[in-house]
Amino acid sequence: MATEAGEAAQQLAADAAKRAGRARASYADLGLAAGITRQAARKRWPDTVGTQWVLYLLTGKSHPRGMATIVFRSSEKAVQIGLTAVDEGALADDGAVAAVVIDSAREVVWACRFNNDTLSPEEITLPGDLQTVPATGEAGHFDWTHRWEQHVTKCL
Numbered sequence: 001m002a003t004e005a006g007e008a009a010q011q012l013a014a015d016a017a018k019r020a021g022r023a024r025a026s027y028a029d030l031g032l033a034a035g036i037t038r039q040a041a042r043k044r045w046p047d048t049v050g051t052q053w054v055l056y057l058l059t060g061k062s063h064p065r066g067m068a069t070i071v072f073r074s075s076e077k078a079v080q081i082g083l084t085a086v087d088e089g090a091l092a093d094d095g096a097v098a099a100v101v102i103d104s105a106r107e108v109v110w111a112c113r114f115n116n117d118t119l120s121p122e123e124i125t126l127p128g129d130l131q132t133v134p135a136t137g138e139a140g141h142f143d144w145t146h147r148w149e150q151h152v153t154k155c156l
Helices: 002-022 029-034 036-044 075-089 141-155
Strands: 051-058 065-072 095-103 106-117 121-123
Touching: 002 029, 029 036, 051 075, 051 141, 065 075, 075 095, 075 106, 075 121, 095 141
Parallel strands: none
Antiparallel strands: 051 065, 051 095, 095 106, 106 121
16 A cells, blocks of 8 residues: 555656646756755656747737747746747837747747737737647647737737
């Protein structure tokens, strides 16, 4: 019974670590929460925290189109750059109107759009069908891009 309880506890900890990683927690954060070092957290849950964060920018005010893709090693940096790009995008007709940051599991961890009413960027939650982003070149990536453009256009 003790073995089963231990295995169940390990599985719960792994699930919690995965959710925290999706929420932009670092290995240092996971280690602190588990009472272990950052290195031990990385060994215990190797694929939990994304080591690569991708920022997608949607540009163009009247008809959102195109996308710039930028890869970062820090989720905080990706979010900061995305927020700044959308904030400054208001100054140009072809500026960024929306941004999405995804983790290495291709899941959306942050999204924002320019709000014409408040004249500032606004964090948003994307609908469930836009939460997973197929890699560029994979089947479904173009469809995801098109649906994201449509979603942002409805919100503008």
